[in-house]
Amino acid sequence: MSNFLAGIQFPDITAIIPEVIALIIGCLILLIDPFIPKQKKRLNGYIALFGFVVLFFVTLSYLGKSIVTFFDMFSVDNFSTSMKLFFFVANFVVVLISLRYLEMEDSNLGEYYALLMFATVGMMVMVSSKDLIMFYIGLETMAIPLYVLAGFIRMNERSAESALKYLLMGVFVSGIFLYGIALTYGATGSTKLVDIVRFTYINGVNPILFVAIILIACGLGLEIAMVPFHFWAPDVYEGAPTSVTAFISVVPKVAAIAALLRVYFEGFTFFAPYWQTVLWLLSALTMIIGNVTAVVQDNVKRMLAYSSVAHAGYMLMGILSFNELGVSSLVYYFFAYSFMNIGAFALVIYLRRKNIVGDRLEDFRGLAQKDPIAALVMVVFLLSLAGVPPTVGFVGKFLIFSAALKAGFYWLLVIAVVTSVISLYYYFKIARSMYLEEPVADEPLLQPLSVKIAIFLLAILTVVFGVYPTPIMNLADLSAKVFFGY
Amino acid sequence: MSYTEIFFYIFAVLSILFALLTVTRRNAVHAAICLLLTFFFIACNYVLLEAEFLAAVQVLVYAGGVVGLMLYVIMLVRKDEADEVRQSLGQRVIAVFIAILFVLEIAFISLLAYYGNYSGFLSSKMAQIGGNTESIGAVLYTYFLLPFEVVSVLLLAALVGAVVLAKNRIER
């Protein structure tokens, strides 16, 4: 009893420095926000922007390091590091498009950025964890700020409704996830991925774990917005503030997919044929339902919601390929998807003006005449989402498809290609509205500078990395080595 | 029958009784009070299973906090509005189905525990450290250090969220 702590190794604190910095920035914003006068609330946003830049460079120095600490629960490896870098890039852009938007919605509160930071901490924990409990707590730390952010617009019933829907679904699904963890623990006696692998290696396959694997996929499936759990997506995406929609549709989705990848690759390695079949089905359904339903949507936010469901299906293909190319193409796809999807939502924000949300198809009517550059940029994003060269979307899809081809999933590939062709139709619908229809006379565009910067930044990234994908490819290859390097 | 068993059956019957009352009472306040009693008797059973910490959590968080929140929400909603809402959403069939599923599952796990050698493993290990709460403390603050600290971030985010959502609606 007395030397109870003797056998316990002191954890390597350096591994969690980025998480601690993010937490401190979040707390800082919370504490100084009450002292900032109402006209200068933008300062919070600038702190967050600065914070993400600092975090990016701090995390960049971890590239190449490999630390497993906190009793095999927390791992800093190239995969988690590149995921964190991804979060900071995406969040930087999300903050950029939020700055002006929140003022327009009269909800410019410092808590927005603080909650964004806390969600980021949750996601960073999620991608680094090697323990199911850790995953769960990371997931919840990510999810709770998201529920609040979805209902962030003051006194807006749609926003409140979307937050409530999101919360109810989220709580229900997190129960399922916990149940999966409990079954895993019951079957293997541990929640650590290392122990789960060891147990299954020694004792063979356990039928309880089959159920657990499905339940864990379901639990993460809400954030991924894959098919049995995609119902919330259109409603929440439509009702939530557009900047939050841009965030929810990209960053938590990627975090959940990355977490799922790690659980399956490192924890349930010996169940690969089984979960490949499960994911095959889910991925196929997600692609078909997402793309087909998107065709009949008139609201751009809803259409993009279904399109993001479909993209989740493509990303699942990266997991189920279960090869090195699959992981690296997935990491590339994450970056590609964030550029084009946040870009498309940023254009909806760009169209936001007095009494107009900017998410109806009519709002895009004749944009080519009103603002030719914005229309052109939107076309770039749409082409990229559809997977047309020379954009990041094309490279990403190409890589993912070749990974699936390498793994021998021919039928899934056929489904993916056919649904991609379907997707061209509804992306083209927006483009047609912008170029072939006459503009409606209404409120002039506000053209806020920060949104403009974000949109051009994203457009440039979309094209440049589409033509010259090497930098991201290198990062992606490094991350793939984590799982297949030996 | 030992004393433990007698008390177990008393508490088990009472908790099931009040759980039934919770779902059958029309008056929402009565239902909430019955839920409180259900939680309490479940906590009693935890004590019998030597899971004192779980019992404390059950009483503090569920019986104390969650039921308090429910009662508050019941009082927040206007009664005439609440009465207009349809009482049954036709979920009975699904509810029965899920209940049967759970019963089957518990039966399956009990059988596993009965025939396998799963039982009694943890209790002997725990006794070495001193008991249930002690063993949770011994693990939670050493091996589960990081999850424990992240929980505080989770609670902080929840706190901020609660204030934001409620304050936003008061200020107007």
Added chain:
Amino acid sequence: MYQAISPYVPVLILILLAVLFGVVTLLIAWLVRPNAPYSEKLSPYECGVEPLQPGKLRMSIRFFVIVLLFLLFDVEAVFMYPWAVMYKPLGWWGFIEMALFVIILFVGYIYAWLKGALEWE
């Protein structure tokens, strides 16, 4: 097994006594009192005046923040139980951990205070 629950026997006795006290008081009152109801006597008593409003009032949304804050700090308190019983063996290690935990939540408390969430207005 009896040994294990023995510390709870006083609790049980206390609960039984509490229930018994209520039941016996009501029972005696029921036996002793005269039973002669009439309509005015059965109406709700509001300082002798006719009731002004129905008994069910809507609670203020302000309680909501209070209840939620209570729930959160309740959970925080729950985490202190296992720490308290293992305080000695955990030593400084445990103390620093708990201090970090409390500090992070304390930020939230200060925030709620600065925001005026604890004020009634």
